[in-house]
Amino acid sequence: MKFQIAASALLAASTLVQASPVIFETGNISNISNGSNHSNSTFHNGTNATDFVEPKLKVIVTGGTYTLKNSSDVEYNFYGNSSNALNFTQLYEVAEIVNKTLDNDNYYGVVVVANGNSVESLGFFSTILFDSIKPVVVAQDADYGLLVANNTGAYGSLVVSNDYLVYSGAFSPAVSRYATDAASGVPIAACGDDLSVNWFFDDSTPMFTDPFSVIRNQFPELTNANVTTEFNFTPRVPIVSQSDCSLELLSTLEAAADGVVIISTEGDARSLDLSSLSIPVVFAKGDQVPYLSSMYLPEGTCGAGYLSPLKAQLLLTVALANGISSAEELITIFP
Numbered sequence: 001m002k003f004q005i006a007a008s009a010l011l012a013a014s015t016l017v018q019a020s021p022v023i024f025e026t027g028n029i030s031n032i033s034n035g036s037n038h039s040n041s042t043f044h045n046g047t048n049a050t051d052f053v054e055p056k057l058k059v060i061v062t063g064g065t066y067t068l069k070n071s072s073d074v075e076y077n078f079y080g081n082s083s084n085a086l087n088f089t090q091l092y093e094v095a096e097i098v099n100k101t102l103d104n105d106n107y108y109g110v111v112v113v114a115n116g117n118s119v120e121s122l123g124f125f126s127t128i129l130f131d132s133i134k135p136v137v138v139a140q141d142a143d144y145g146l147l148v149a150n151n152t153g154a155y156g157s158l159v160v161s162n163d164y165l166v167y168s169g170a171f172s173p174a175v176s177r178y179a180t181d182a183a184s185g186v187p188i189a190a191c192g193d194d195l196s197v198n199w200f201f202d203d204s205t206p207m208f209t210d211p212f213s214v215i216r217n218q219f220p221e222l223t224n225a226n227v228t229t230e231f232n233f234t235p236r237v238p239i240v241s242q243s244d245c246s247l248e249l250l251s252t253l254e255a256a257a258d259g260v261v262i263i264s265t266e267g268d269a270r271s272l273d274l275s276s277l278s279i280p281v282v283f284a285k286g287d288q289v290p291y292l293s294s295m296y297l298p299e300g301t302c303g304a305g306y307l308s309p310l311k312a313q314l315l316l317t318v319a320l321a322n323g324i325s326s327a328e329e330l331i332t333i334f335p
């Protein structure tokens with residue numbers, strides 16, 4: 001730990017106000033309430049408040065490091081305190097809370113505190129599901145999540161790592177056991193020991209989910225936060241290594257899975273016979289900031305691009321949960 005943040009130090013930090021704003025989304029952000037300059041007269045829907053509530057940040061606790069302490073500018077909601085990776089059902093349960101919070105003018109951002117096994121999933125899941133300029137910050141430490149979410153430059157889904165770097169949820173470090181290098185990721189800001197958040201770029205909207213992306217334009221259903229209550233269906237998408245893809249394994253998968261992510265371990269996978277599989281297949285790499293195109297993959301399968309195996313598994317599962325399963329569609333969704 002470089003430094004410890006006490007709540008009082010956070011509140012006293014004048015650097016929070018001075019940090020230069022960064023625009024993460026194209027669009028008109030001037031009418032969204034935020035922590036640094038609230039307007040008492042008008043909500044962004046144009047109506048006037050009769051009983052004005054000063055906007056807050058909401059912290060949703062699912063694990064990690066936190067102290068439950070409601071105050072005038074932070075509201076803590078306890079979801080759970082798990083050290084296991086949140087499963088798909090739980091991700092959607094948290095998503096429903098985040099969705100309602102983002103749509104509520106009484107909150108100007110959300111912090112999700114989670115254990116280290118869930119940070120990558122929550123950050124990437126939020127990137128897919130939430131099309132909002134309000135910050136959704138996933139962190140293991142609530143104080144760091146709040147520090148970043150309260151920075152006027154923080155928009156969209158972000159992950160704060162334990163070494164105080166800030167990532168877009170699409171490019172957070174691969175913390176899962178499926179990555180060969182646990183440190184990979186593309187940071188966009190660093191928190192300073194003066195409690196500043198120092199952004200590296202002017203506009204860090206990932207192209208993967210920007211307003212012109214395929215995912216936002218052609219598959220808006222992927223932002224539905226209530227899929228599991230709606231369909232009561234949790235797709236089963238295991239991750240397997242290419243070197244384990246025996247005929248026996250493939251026939252087991254055909255019967256027991258709705259889709260599969262295969263970790264590419266050989267250069268050219270085109271000789272792999274997947275003809276016995278009728279479920280969607282996505283190949284992903286476990287390398288540091290990987291890129292896997294579909295060029296050397298068997299026909300009818302999809303490359304995960306720069307997504308880690310865990311992120312590829314999540315995207316495929318969210319797609320399947322929304323009824324998207326053809327290779328043609330999946331290829332356009334994956335980066």
Ligand SMILES: *C1O[C@H](CO)[C@@H](O)[C@H](O)[C@H]1NC(C)=O
Nearest residue numbers: 030031032033034036037152
């Ligand atoms: C939010 O804060 C930024 C930076 O201080 C400011 O430019 C913007 O106008 C504020 N928005 C509102 C609605 O107060």
Ligand SMILES: *[C@@H]1O[C@H](CO)[C@@H](O)[C@H](O)[C@H]1NC(C)=O
Nearest residue numbers: 027028029031032044045046
């Ligand atoms: C800002 O307000 C304008 C006019 O009321 C509206 O058209 C626009 O969608 C709002 N933008 C956001 C980001 O809420």
Ligand SMILES: *[C@@H]1O[C@H](CO)[C@@H](O)[C@H](O)[C@H]1NC(C)=O
Nearest residue numbers: 027028029030031032044046
């Ligand atoms: C942004 O929204 C504000 C407040 O609704 C409005 O006055 C301004 O003209 C808008 N700017 C653009 C570029 O739409």
Ligand SMILES: *[C@@H]1O[C@H](CO)[C@@H](O)[C@H](O)[C@H]1NC(C)=O
Nearest residue numbers: 016017035036073074146150
């Ligand atoms: C956010 O920043 C504002 C302005 O500096 C400050 O008044 C407020 O206490 C901060 N909120 C949190 C939760 O740190």
Ligand SMILES: *[C@@H]1O[C@H](CO)[C@@H](O)[C@H](O)[C@H]1NC(C)=O
Nearest residue numbers: 017030036037038039040041
């Ligand atoms: C806060 O917003 C008001 C109204 O938009 C503006 O007049 C004022 O300059 C802003 N204050 C700061 C510190 O940005």
Ligand SMILES: *[C@@H]1O[C@H](CO)[C@@H](O)[C@H](O)[C@H]1NC(C)=O
Nearest residue numbers: 037038039040041052053054
């Ligand atoms: C908004 O109203 C609250 C409660 O009446 C008051 O404490 C606060 O100073 C007001 N803020 C602004 C920016 O006028």
Ligand SMILES: *[C@@H]1O[C@H](CO)[C@@H](O)[C@H](O)[C@H]1NC(C)=O
Nearest residue numbers: 040041042043046047048049
């Ligand atoms: C909201 O309040 C402001 C300031 O009191 C006023 O100028 C405006 O006309 C009101 N708008 C509506 C829709 O009532």
Ligand SMILES: *[C@@H]1O[C@H](CO)[C@@H](O)[C@H](O)[C@H]1NC(C)=O
Nearest residue numbers: 068069070074075076077078
């Ligand atoms: C904080 O306030 C919210 C809303 O009133 C409430 O649901 C929650 O239980 C409170 N949390 C704590 C830790 O008191």
Ligand SMILES: *[C@@H]1O[C@H](CO)[C@@H](O)[C@H](O)[C@H]1NC(C)=O
Nearest residue numbers: 086087088089090091234235
């Ligand atoms: C996720 O975990 C919860 C709590 O342990 C459990 O009730 C639920 O059945 C699990 N869901 C799946 C899809 O495994």
Ligand SMILES: *[C@@H]1O[C@H](CO)[C@@H](O)[C@H](O)[C@H]1NC(C)=O
Nearest residue numbers: 043044045046047104105106
């Ligand atoms: C405008 O937003 C406020 C605050 O969320 C809400 O109470 C009010 O019902 C909304 N009005 C309309 C017409 O949507």
Ligand SMILES: *[C@@H]1O[C@H](CO)[C@@H](O)[C@H](O)[C@H]1NC(C)=O
Nearest residue numbers: 099102103130131132224225
């Ligand atoms: C929340 O969910 C509703 C219903 O699916 C959707 O219309 C809205 O855009 C979502 N809000 C956010 C911020 O994702």
Ligand SMILES: *[C@@H]1O[C@H](CO)[C@@H](O)[C@H](O)[C@H]1NC(C)=O
Nearest residue numbers: 221224225226227229230231
């Ligand atoms: C789920 O969201 C969809 C799309 O916004 C909506 O049509 C549906 O009514 C919602 N279902 C539930 C159970 O909330």
